[in-house]
Amino acid sequence: MFKKWTKGIALCCTAALLGTLAVGCGGSAPTGGEKKAAENQTQTSGDYIQTIKNRGYLIAGVKNDVPLFGQLKSGADKPEGFEVDIMKELAKKLFGDESKVKLEKVESQTRIPMLQNGQIDIVAGTTTITEERKKQIDFSDVYFKAGQSLLVKKGSPIKSVTDLKGKTVSTVRGSTSAKNIREKAPDAKVDEYATYTEAFQALKLGRSDAMTTDNSILMGFANEDPNFELVGGLFTEEPYGFGFQKGHPEWVNYVNDFLKELKANGKYDELYKKWFKEDPPK
Numbered sequence: 001m002f003k004k005w006t007k008g009i010a011l012c013c014t015a016a017l018l019g020t021l022a023v024g025c026g027g028s029a030p031t032g033g034e035k036k037a038a039e040n041q042t043q044t045s046g047d048y049i050q051t052i053k054n055r056g057y058l059i060a061g062v063k064n065d066v067p068l069f070g071q072l073k074s075g076a077d078k079p080e081g082f083e084v085d086i087m088k089e090l091a092k093k094l095f096g097d098e099s100k101v102k103l104e105k106v107e108s109q110t111r112i113p114m115l116q117n118g119q120i121d122i123v124a125g126t127t128t129i130t131e132e133r134k135k136q137i138d139f140s141d142v143y144f145k146a147g148q149s150l151l152v153k154k155g156s157p158i159k160s161v162t163d164l165k166g167k168t169v170s171t172v173r174g175s176t177s178a179k180n181i182r183e184k185a186p187d188a189k190v191d192e193y194a195t196y197t198e199a200f201q202a203l204k205l206g207r208s209d210a211m212t213t214d215n216s217i218l219m220g221f222a223n224e225d226p227n228f229e230l231v232g233g234l235f236t237e238e239p240y241g242f243g244f245q246k247g248h249p250e251w252v253n254y255v256n257d258f259l260k261e262l263k264a265n266g267k268y269d270e271l272y273k274k275w276f277k278e279d280p281p282k
């Protein structure tokens with residue numbers, strides 16, 4: 001299964017490199033005054049969906065540093081990926097127009113405060129549902145299942161978490177990965193970066209001996225640079241959920257219904273195949 005998935009990702013990235021993936025970017029992202037108004041909005045309880053509809057566009061937090069999920073490629077003006085496409089589908093459900101979404105950049109450490117401050121309506125950012133986070137934000141149902149793993153240079157003596165003793169591991173601030181690795185490899189030195197792009201750069205430059213986060217993220221990087229490979233299998237479970245500011249159950253329900261519809265009408269599978277080049281696991 002794990003191998004199959006890796007292969008799927010490899011194919012996907014090859015396709016991406018060849019430029020065969022047609023990636024649509026939402027057209028009319030609002031800026032300036034509109035954005036400011038949205039950010040200043042007081043998000044009281046009540047019909048939050050109506051608040052979004054009145055504004056005229058959805059504000060979705062997405063990653064810009066995660067291949068295949070939400071990545072801003074050099075030269076591009078909008079991020080692309082599986083989660084970006086799902087947010088466009090959500091805009092389509094809300095407005096009948098997939099371009100009615102403002103894609104706001106989030107990083108692992110900024111996504112929860114951005115939700116709490118009301119800067120974004122939803123986060124679609126490889127976010128693991130955890131009990132600790134549930135105290136701060138609300139979550140949708142699970143839409144993707146990952147697990148933490150390791151990325152190393154091919155030929156590295158590191159084959160599993162037990163080999164990390166005395167080694168430096170790069171990861172990202174505000175991620176479950178940073179917390180988990182301290183428990184799984186207490187004798188490793190953990191270097192935390194703001195983005196996965198930087199954490200991978202540290203590995204490439206030899207500043208770290210391994211990089212750790214979800215297998216789904218590491219596979220994207222391994223396929224961008226075949227000198228690197230995943231090792232150590234999966235040592236945690238990372239179910240992803242969309243995140244929401246607390247206090248808007250009707251909005252969470254709306255997104256859960258949307259997710260069910262996406263699965264029932266085949267769109268979820270279509271997008272999964274588009275990005276990961278295989279059927280989603282049953």
Ligand code: GLU
Nearest residue numbers: 108126127128175176238
């Ligand atoms: N899924 C993990 C998390 O939510 C790692 C990926 C990320 O940082 O977004 O923390």
